[in-house]
Amino acid sequence: MITPFFTITQNEEFIYIDVKISHIRFSAPNIEMIVKNELFIFSLPPYYLRLRFPYPCIDDERSHTEFDSKSESVKIKIPKENKGQFFPDLDLTAKLLARSNNNEVQSTEQRKPLIEELDVNNDNIINSQAEKDLNEGENFNWEVEQEVPKNPTLGPNIQEDNTLTPDVKYGFNNQYDGIVGVSVSNGNDINGLGNPEQTPENDRIIERLIKENIQFDPEIYAADYIMEKYPTPDDDKNFKELIDWKNPQIMKFLKWYKSQQQLQEKDRQFIMPIEFNKKEQEQMMDLPRKSYLVDESYKPQILITILSLLFAYQFDMRETEGEHNVESAWTIGKITPQFSYLDSKLNLNSNDNLLRSAIIIGVRRALTFPLHRSFKLCEKVWEDVYYNLRGGKRLVLQSLLDLKELFRYHDIYYVYDKIWIEDLCSYLISDNISESTIRSLAHDLKKNLDEIKKSDITFEKADEEKIEIDQDGIGEQEQEDDEMVVLSLEDIEEMAENSYKEYQEQQ
Numbered sequence: 001m002i003t004p005f006f007t008i009t010q011n012e013e014f015i016y017i018d019v020k021i022s023h024i025r026f027s028a029p030n031i032e033m034i035v036k037n038e039l040f041i042f043s044l045p046p047y048y049l050r051l052r053f054p055y056p057c058i059d060d061e062r063s064h065t066e067f068d069s070k071s072e073s074v075k076i077k078i079p080k081e082n083k084g085q086f087f088p089d090l091d092l093t094a095k096l097l098a099r100s101n102n103n104e105v106q107s108t109e110q111r112k113p114l115i116e117e118l119d120v121n122n123d124n125i126i127n128s129q130a131e132k133d134l135n136e137g138e139n140f141n142w143e144v145e146q147e148v149p150k151n152p153t154l155g156p157n158i159q160e161d162n163t164l165t166p167d168v169k170y171g172f173n174n175q176y177d178g179i180v181g182v183s184v185s186n187g188n189d190i191n192g193l194g195n196p197e198q199t200p201e202n203d204r205i206i207e208r209l210i211k212e213n214i215q216f217d218p219e220i221y222a223a224d225y226i227m228e229k230y231p232t233p234d235d236d237k238n239f240k241e242l243i244d245w246k247n248p249q250i251m252k253f254l255k256w257y258k259s260q261q262q263l264q265e266k267d268r269q270f271i272m273p274i275e276f277n278k279k280e281q282e283q284m285m286d287l288p289r290k291s292y293l294v295d296e297s298y299k300p301q302i303l304i305t306i307l308s309l310l311f312a313y314q315f316d317m318r319e320t321e322g323e324h325n326v327e328s329a330w331t332i333g334k335i336t337p338q339f340s341y342l343d344s345k346l347n348l349n350s351n352d353n354l355l356r357s358a359i360i361i362g363v364r365r366a367l368t369f370p371l372h373r374s375f376k377l378c379e380k381v382w383e384d385v386y387y388n389l390r391g392g393k394r395l396v397l398q399s400l401l402d403l404k405e406l407f408r409y410h411d412i413y414y415v416y417d418k419i420w421i422e423d424l425c426s427y428l429i430s431d432n433i434s435e436s437t438i439r440s441l442a443h444d445l446k447k448n449l450d451e452i453k454k455s456d457i458t459f460e461k462a463d464e465e466k467i468e469i470d471q472d473g474i475g476e477q478e479q480e481d482d483e484m485v486v487l488s489l490e491d492i493e494e495m496a497e498n499s500y501k502e503y504q505e506q507q
Contacts, residue, residue, distance in 0.1 A: 004047040008090040017076040035059035051096040056081040094284040170342040171419030183415045190333035208341040213460045222496035253391040274394035311362040314384040329406040334369040389442035
């Protein structure tokens with residue numbers, strides 16, 4: 001059976017369903033429709049559609065169905081059981097596609113899940129949910145969870161009793177394995193881990209930190225800094241153009257927000273209205289339809305992954321001025337630590353909280369891998385992310401769906417769609433993430449952004465003054481261990497300024 005493309009609208013009395021039935025001859029006797037409380041079933045072989053509404057509908061003399069030959073769609077009108085009742089989330093078509101399910105999912109706080117359901121239950125959606133969510137709010141503790149350190153002298157997969165540790169997992173809710181390793185053998189340039197299938201969580205963080213320090217090039221950053229501050233017509237990079245670029249998505253939100261501020265408070269909308277196009281609706285229909293049994297302690301990692309992805313996505317949007325290119329998937333994957341290092345924890349024992357760590361890591365990686373490396377550009381991108389979040393859950397979903405297309409059809413990088421993006425989109429559509437959660441994340445992000453300074457972005461580099469150059473030009477260490485120094489962006493910029501002034505004086 002084929003799930004047809006469909007759209008749903010409503011008024012105070014009726015639900016209107018348009019079902020697209022292309023490439024078949026319409027036959028009225030073959031149509032079967034069932035309306036039973038919240039359940040609606042449409043069948044016209046080979047098409048079959050089953051929807052579960054948040055509230056019950058009825059089938060009476062007011063129901064009506066007709067075939068529109070021009071649009072090749074069946075137009076269905078069914079009455080609501082309670083006139084005037086608002087049905088939320090009818091635009092999230094994937095949320096409506098579900099099997100009837102008598103058993104509600106118990107929360108992970110009540111019991112440990114043994115089986116994860118494969119379909120979403122929409123029985124418990126509250127009317128005016130958006131308004132209630134915004135009033136209730138949700139707070140997260142962004143402090144890094146402390147763990148008892150393990151013996152570092154043992155191998156990564158060996159415990160103290162010399163037994164093998166369980167298989168290493170990664171991706172959404174740590175439920176995947178054996179996927180990224182295959183892609184690495186096929187030429188996965190996003191992956192930064194030496195052995196992604198056997199590197200435990202904490203070791204991924206250590207490996208990422210070491211390689212970030214090695215791969216950051218102070219000379220490239222210094223050159224870009226001078227090019228940005230003292231532009232010339234011969235420059236091959238135009239930083240001002242990228243920083244001044246108007247992001248259509250963000251401009252749309254700001255225009256809507258300004259219009260709401262001009263209204264009286266009682267007339268203002270709580271959430272920016274988003275209309276999904278046909279392509280986006282089809283994408284949502286293709287998402288996995290299942291409920292997620294995620295422990296509450298893991299939920300902040302999911303939100304941080306969404307945040308990291310939005311930063312990488314908005315960076316690529318600004319760098320390409322809204323036109324993705326063949327390098328977009330690589331750029332996004334490299335900037336996102338959850339992709340390049342399968343690192344959703346981001347930190348070990350640190351004074352930084354998880355949200356602050358995500359911001360700093362995003363900036364560090366955006367100054368290491370993309371073509372344009374500018375702290376001001378990173379600041380502008382984080383501003384885009386903030387407004388993206390302020391636009392609400394649906395605006396975030398639009399960004400993730402657009403991002404998803406960059407990975408879904410890629411020969412190698414599709415693995416990140418499988419282990420992260422698909423589940424993130426489905427989880428975002430579900431009731432597990434509310435509008436209040438996204439709103440709180442936006443405010444927490446803004447608070448941390450205001451506190452982070454350029455001096456907080458540092459890299460560790462080998463101290464060249466401690467390295468002796470012998471007659472053959474080969475570097476030798478005075479001591480057995482490498483001498484490391486902390487290099488901040490301000491240090492690099494000061495050295496770049498001095499070199500530039502010396503160059504100017506020589507001219």
